[in-house]
Amino acid sequence: MNRKIIFLLVLGLIFSGCKKEEKIATNNNKLKVSVTLLPYADFVNRIGGKFVEVNTLVPPGASHESYEPEPLKLIELGKSDAYLLTGSIWEFENTLTGKIRSGNEKLTFIDLSKGIKLNGNNPHVWLGIKEVKIISENIYDYLISKMPEEKEYFLSNKNKFIAQLDSADNYIKDIVEQMDNKAMLVYHPAWGYFADEYGLDEIAIEKNGNHPKASDLAKLIDKAKALKIKTIFMEKQFDSSPAKTIADEIGAKIELIDPVPPDFIKNLYDIAEKLKRSGN
Known part of the structure; x- marks a missing residue:
């Protein structure tokens, strides 16, 4: 039906x-x-x-x-x-x-x-x-x-x-203050409010709800290399293939983060720890 x-x-x-x-x-x-x-x-x-x-x-x-x-x-x-x-x-x-x-x-x-x-x-x-x-x-x-x-x-x-x-x-402020690179490469552009609070620069792979085109991927790869990004933050609710393509090209790792967590406080500390070990 x-x-x-x-x-x-x-x-x-x-x-x-x-x-x-x-x-x-x-x-x-x-x-x-x-x-x-x-x-x-x-x-x-x-x-x-x-x-x-x-x-x-x-x-x-x-x-x-x-x-x-x-x-x-x-x-x-x-x-x-x-x-x-x-x-x-x-x-x-x-x-x-x-x-x-x-x-x-x-x-x-x-x-x-x-x-x-x-x-x-x-x-x-x-x-x-x-x-x-x-x-x-x-x-x-x-x-x-x-x-x-x-x-x-x-x-x-x-x-x-x-x-x-x-x-x-x-806790998050203390971690971010120690990060040399404030770029936060994510798949889905959900983290603007979070990034703004800590002076992070959100860079999103997805555009307008769609996978990036090949030309956009190429630009993102060049930008990520220039910024020396070592971690891509991937939301587990989305297809990770574009993020994996970029990660392979720039030698970065992928960390899963959750934009809709059932336990908000626990999720904040989880994100903080992943920022801490991001190497950015």
């Missing part, structure tokens, strides 16, 4: 039992929220703790650039108290929410990018620590608006998370 037809049929089923599900969520004393990406589930769980239940649309290992949500994920979305959005700049989410909004007037949509200074058309706001702090404040504001009696609990969790972010931030 055509995927669009399936999608529309699912949308028709998503919200038929909303009132019943809202009562169940209330009885369990938990807010049921949906997010698009794993890092956002991590943020919500860290702050909401025992008072939240999170449905994540894009599963581990899937590309957040091209994934089509499974029907069951959409059904879970329909049972949610709110959909906590990555932000209006992301085309994937805009397309998805446009269809969902027309099918359900009761589902609340919260834009977690509110207050973030956007970097051009780059939607990957969750990869910058400064931006994640703002996202955390927006999550906190939503939670206390729904459960004001648990304000101190949410505040304590948020402050703990902010402290963990600050510790990771200082």
Whole structure:
């Protein structure tokens, strides 16, 4: 059956039992929220703790650039108290929410990018620590608006998370300060917010969602040689063949990094260690 037809049929089923599900969520004393990406589930769980239940649309290992949500994920979305959005700049989410909004007037949509200074058309706001702090404040504001009696609990969790972010931030700064070469050659241009915070120069292999042409690869190889780049940072959700071509030509190694980690803090330290041993 055509995927669009399936999608529309699912949308028709998503919200038929909303009132019943809202009562169940209330009885369990938990807010049921949906997010698009794993890092956002991590943020919500860290702050909401025992008072939240999170449905994540894009599963581990899937590309957040091209994934089509499974029907069951959409059904879970329909049972949610709110959909906590990555932000209006992301085309994937805009397309998805446009269809969902027309099918359900009761589902609340919260834009977690509110207050973030956007970097051009780059939607990957969750990869910058400064931006994640703002996202955390927006999550906190939503939670206390729904459960004001648990304000101190949410505040304590948020402050703990902010402290963990600050510790990771200082650790990364110390490592980057010791790097002679601040060029960060990556496959997918997701790291602009991260790179800006630490004075790194993000150089992306992919262009406009497509593999580079042969002429572009040649230019990248020349540039990488000129910059004496020794490491290429490859996102595991994408085809690594172009990165391998460049690595072979310049004698560089490939390090896998995750732009949509299930554990954000752990991922920051993982990236830091890979920057440390990059040789750049």
